[in-house]
Amino acid sequence: MALDETLEAMAGEYVLGTLSASERLEAQTLLSQNTEFAAAVDLWNRRLAPLLLAARAVTPPAQLRQRILASVGQASGSGNVVDLAKRVTFWRGFSLAASAVAAALALFILLRPTPEVAPGNYVAVLQPEGPGPAFVASIDLKDGTIRVKRLGNQAETGKSYELWAVGGGRAAPQSLGVIDASLKIPAGTLGKVDPATLNETVFAISLEPQGGSPTGAPTGPVLYTGKLVATE
Amino acid sequence: MVMTFMPFAVGIMDSELRQLLAQVAQGDRTAFARVYDLVSGRLFGVIGRVLPRAELAEDALQETFVRIWQRAKSYDPAIASPMAWMATIARNQAIDLRRRSAERLSASSSELDETLADESPDPESQAEQAGELRRLSDCMAGLPSERQQMVLLAYRQGFTREELAERFKRPVTTVKTLLRRSLIALKECLDGTR
Structure with a gap:
């Protein structure tokens, strides 16, 4: 069945890279949940790719060759994080980065729970597509707190990471709070998330001005997305 | 009936790259x-349109090859x-970096390169994608030139809606409407000629 014209155009703009930050988040949610939308995105990649192939070749600096050849094959994983990523399709693994930045909509799990996560809790591993830290968000449904653990680099100075819940019946991305310097989001924030929607919710982290989005919707690039998995 | 003549060497390049990618998938560094030697120039060309600044372009090329690996x-x-696969990765890495670094092309930049007709691509790439590119060019030609x-x-330079609005002196909402109409028209044209 064909997509309606609005979704078709959204898929096209997603590949074109012209969606706003919150539309992009909506598109990324659709990608993980709507196979027709995902197929439409794949097709747009195929339709537009020929435009790239007319580019004139430009010889890169000679020293870059050595640097690049030496750089591959040394990237190590994040230890206990395993990429179940086979949900990432052919194009999607990078078309997300494309339209903006980021985020493999892959489902990741922990091979074993991190020590600070009690059994029965939920964990979302938010894995970047590009360079940058990975996040583990652990959510305790009993007291509604979210703890965020960062694996890797520091945030850019003057910027804050903000956590969002997307999909699961929400009309727009819902802010779950700004990740503070101690990598925590103040207690109680998850109280606003209906546990019944958790399975359909995609969590995302965007890079916002210091202190969080000034508008209540994501304004900066969406750097990470992930879904929850139980940790028992 | 239209016949497309493909230079012999291009066919070889395509099948060689497939073979090489299969070896790379096995961790073969020589492959x-x-x-790298076969495609880095063309990928650097794709990246350069999005990222005119050399150091960012070099970072994007490195990220691209890490991703290919x-x-x-x-x-x-x-x-x-x-x-097409590698060029799409390169374009996506470049746009990713452009958005992160908030690098913006000024409207007066002489690097602007927004027509197909002005391009004089490598004979190699032109021939390789002749069929698909021609079909897409024909459909693009059916759009008003502004669109x-x-x-x-x-697509090629990573402009956002806001940047397009600024450059074309149109409201952002109008740009959105024009882009969507253009895409739907392109889809109908391309799907109709397939």
């Missing part, structure tokens, strides 16, 4: 170096030619 296993020749430019600036 990877050969891929990591994802060679998932490359599927039934879906795209090796060059053609918007689509090309967005």
Whole structure:
């Protein structure tokens, strides 16, 4: 069945890279949940790719060759994080980065729970597509707190990471709070998330001005997305 | 009936790249170096349109090859030619970096390059993608020229809606409408000629 014209155009703009930050988040949610939308995105990649192939070749600096050849094959994983990523399709693994930045909509799990996560809790591993830290968000449904653990680099100075819940019946991305310097989001924030929607919710982290989005919707690039998995 | 003549060497390049990517998927560094030698110039060309600043472009090229190394296993020749696949990775890495670094092209930049007609691509790449590119060019030609430019600036140079609005002196909402109409028209045209 064909997509309606609005979704078709959204898929096209997603590949074109012209969606706003919150539309992009909506598109990324659709990608993980709507196979027709995902197929439409794949097709747009195929339709537009020929435009790239007319580019004139430009010889890169000679020293870059050595640097690049030496750089591959040394990237190590994040230890206990395993990429179940086979949900990432052919194009999607990078078309997300494309339209903006980021985020493999892959489902990741922990091979074993991190020590600070009690059994029965939920964990979302938010894995970047590009360079940058990975996040583990652990959510305790009993007291509604979210703890965020960062694996890797520091945030850019003057910027804050903000956590969002997307999909699961929400009309727009819902802010779950700004990740503070101690990598925590103040207690109680998850109280606003209906546990019944958790399975359909995609969590995302965007890079916002210091202190969080000034508008209540994501304004900066969406750097990470992930879904929850139980940790028992 | 239209016949397309493909230079012999191009066919070889395409099948060599497929073979090489299959070897890269097995962790073959020699094959990877050969891929670099064959395509780095063309990928750097794709990146350069998005990122005129040399150091960012070099970072994007490095990220692109890291991605090619990591994802060679998932490359599927039934879906795209090796060059289309790698060029898409390069474009996406470049736009990713452009957005992160908030690098913006000024409207007066002489680098602007928003028409298809002005391009004089490598004979090699031109021939390789002759069929697909021609079909897409024909469909693009059916759009009003302002809309053609918007689509090309967005796709090849990474312009956002806001940047397009500024450049074309149109409200952002109008740009959104024009882009969507253009895409739907392109889809109908391309699907109709397939």
